[in-house]
């Protein structure tokens with residue numbers, strides 16, 4: 087910790103880097119000192135009975151997921167790029183959640199506390215270490231998706247949930263894009279309490295994941311299959327499907343990858359926008375609220391009507407209709423008066 | 433404060449303010465102001481210079497810009513049900529009441545999103561969503577009266593936070609006028625976002641950043657089935673152990689609540705709730721979800737409860753019995769309040785595994801200090817709600833009650849918890865903030881506040897400690913509770 091504070095204090099400009107699985111976040115000019123969180127690794131405290139853990143920012147998610155799994159728990163925001171080595175801090179900075187965010191919410195809904203070094207080199211702890219806390223402003227949430235623009239995270243506290251006893255994955259085929267959107271919306275409004283709801287862009291398929299007691303899942307699966315043509319994936323097939331998805335295996339390995347925030351009704355427009363770019367691929371996550379675009383190496387993101395964040399590759403970090411207000415500069419100056427961290431527009 | 437003679441500077445301010453808005457929107461008569469002198473924490477009272485009753489977002493923006501230009505403090509007010517003095521006026525400042533901004537601007541069932549004005553009542557959102565099989569999850573016990581604006585400012589909770597989280601987890605976007613007069617829009621209709629979570633930072637600001645004008649909320653499908661169980665225990669500790677066992681089992685109930693003996697006694701008297709005799713504590717656990725899932729989970733729950741040494745376990749057999757269980761639970765607070773002329777309510781949080789220890793200490797202190805204290809709380813979240821009874825007419829009683837409240841708050845901090853789970857810091861707990869956060873951390877929070885409100889005109893005197901501020905406490909029931917309109921958790 088003191089090393090981290092010293093490192094922040096001793097450099098004019100600083101950016102934190104984790105495992106580099108979302109390299110665009112830390113793609114800043116050479117004048118920046120890059121502080122690696124690799125050594126800031128380890129679970130500090132895990133209380134299964136509290137549904138909470140605290141871990142250092144550089145802790146690989148893989149390690150956390152394995153540890154909580156031993157006690158039958160999981161990270162309900164369903165982190166991505168876990169196999170690639172993504173760290174907890176990097177995932178917070180990127181604001182990335184996986185398909186499972188559909189059910190209980192994203193990373194922002196499970197972060198409870200943050201310990202960070204601000205731009206003045208002070209080590210601060212805000213938020214709390216218990217599942218419920220309303221004291222002080224919600225700074226932990228504010229760090230989600232902030233790409234290290236306000237401080238270097240040292241330690242994070244999260245809420246976890248008990249893992250559902252069983253999982254089932256179904257693949258549904260829609261007739262066309264319009265039917266796909268309708269199915270996304272309708273499936274989200276059922277009694278089924280769907281765990282994940284994903285859609286492909288290249289084909290009109292939808293994937294539904296259910297979680298709960300296995301006997302209950304048999305009945306729900308049958309009901310879904312009676313409503314729409316569906317195929318239940320075998321256990322191994324399903325595991326591969328979700329892990330490949332979490333690894334963005336469908337995307338160009340060395341290209342540009344961006345996340346888009348949209349609404350389910352806009353999936354059709356999103357498809358059209360992706361198709362308009364030669365070689366582009368896309369994926370729809372989170373019931374149609376999250377889109378991903380992947381472009382071949384060297385290609386930059388086209389102008390989109392949705393706010394986007396580029397995770398790797400070229401182009402601006404944040405693009406689309408991201409609104410800028412005076413207060414944003416004021417908040418940046420409040421947490422980082424000497425402008426040590428990258429700017430909001432870097 | 434100077435009296436409002438027509439030549440006084442204050443009178444001139446009120447005249448200018450009145451001129452800004454259509455007629456009848458500014459109240460400045462003593463009788464009119466009296467209704468706004470306090471909130472749910474009735475011990476705090478202050479007389480504002482004027483109360484403004486805007487009808488449109490543009491009115492609100494104009495008033496905030498006026499306050500900014502005049503360096504005039506203002507307090508946004510929803511229904512005034514804050515239990516921490518959050519909506520108490522600033523003496524000589526402006527109260528901006530938002531009750532008339534009560535339109536649901538958009539409700540999109542296909543996208544499961546509602547955009548509402550800040551004065552919309554919490555329960556009205558669910559009522560509007562109900563025909564589509566949807567609901568708005570956060571359910572504070574004041575939900576039939578409190579506003580979405582107040583919920584957003586306090587990040588309000590409820591009985592179902594364990595599974596669904598607080599208000600913040602359901603707010604997708606906010607349009608607000610900041611104390612600087614700047615109008616901002618954070619977030620949007622998507623359940624995803626990019627960039628820093630400005631919406632998340634805004635929710636829970638306790639009215640210190642500005643005024644929310646439009647709030648985008650996510651709606652969820654209503655659970656198909658509930659399974660609600662009431663279990664009675666000889667001791668509070670056994671009830672606490674049962675909570676631990678349920679949590680350890682891997683079940684994720686929608687709610688886990690506990691009521692202690694005094695609360696049970698009060699609820700029985702108030703709403704004729706019927707509890708197993710000879711119990712020092714009652715536990716309520718509610719499962720919810722698709723019927724097949726609930727059916728499978730209830731087998732496990734039944735087994736866990738049967739093994740937890742209960743005096744009796746009573747599952748609700750139908751919707752009416754479920755409602756009766758919740759009625760007893762939700763009325764408990766007000767019912768306890770009726771046992772005593774005055775009370776203080778706290779909402780500190782402790783780690784769940786230390787609930788038993790915390791309750792034992794509270795009970796020992798209560799005996800030792802000769803102050804009665806009832807406990808009705810969100811056990812699943814470790815969120816205590818000790819209700820400390822006293823009679824303000826008795827010399828030294830308030831001081832003893834406050835001393836107990838202070839010990840409980842410090843206990844929560846010592847145990848690594850929080851001084852507030854859902855009622856906010858407000859005026860009531862502002863002196864305790866420095867016990868939870870270091871001077872540097874408080875400085876950071878203050879800097880954030882100053883970024884949104886450099887003049888410090890939005891709800892000043894709340895959240896942060898004020899030098900020489902008097903300690904005050906809650907007296908009696910909220911007027912609406914007295915009238916039986918609402919009850920508290």
Ligand SMILES: Cc1cc2nc3c(=O)[nH]c(=O)nc-3n(C[C@H](O)[C@H](O)[C@H](O)COP(=O)(O)OP(=O)(O)OC[C@H]3O[C@@H](n4cnc5c(N)ncnc54)[C@H](O)[C@@H]3O)c2cc1C
Nearest residue numbers: 510511512513514518573579581582585589639644919920
């Ligand atoms: C009987 C009873 C039961 C309760 N039960 C619960 C419970 O279960 N859970 C819980 O969390 N709370 C509970 N509360 C506390 C209270 O109801 C909540 O804090 C609620 O969110 C306040 O809403 P309100 O509309 O009354 O806001 P007010 O009391 O009017 O205001 C609360 C705060 O919000 C600010 N504010 C109001 N509107 C706006 C706006 N548009 N923009 C910015 N700031 C604004 C005010 O300035 C103030 O700081 C209870 C209170 C009572 C009296």
